[in-house]
Amino acid sequence: MLDLFSSDVNEVHMDPQSERCFPDMPVLLRMTQVRSNYLLFQLESKKWLLPMDEFKTAIYRGSTSFFTNLIHCFGTQHTQFPQWDAELKRVKQQTKIYGIPYSTFEQGE
Secondary structure (H helix, E strand, C coil), rough: CCCHHHHHHEEEECEEEEECCCCCCCCCCEEEEEECEEEEEEEEEEEEEEEEHHHHHHHHHHHHHHHHHHHHHHHCCCHHHHHHHHHHHHHHHHHCCCCCHHHHHHCCC
């Protein structure tokens, strides 16, 4: 799920609005950049105004942790390893593009 959010965060940077449904249920998720530093996060009828930088950091940290732990837990011989590794590399690249210091991920801050 975090990889969906990180994809949506990327879309918001290119286009001020992103929307999709969760893969396993028909729940609409919408993110709209309302100013350069705020994001309107909508889940069905509920809405939250979130600081963009903190939201991006939380999503990328969560994605990095998720894929790192999958690889650590199941190992490189797992059939899904190439996909997990590719996603981890993609998320790490996005942290560089959007100026999120990678060192904060490794320190667990």
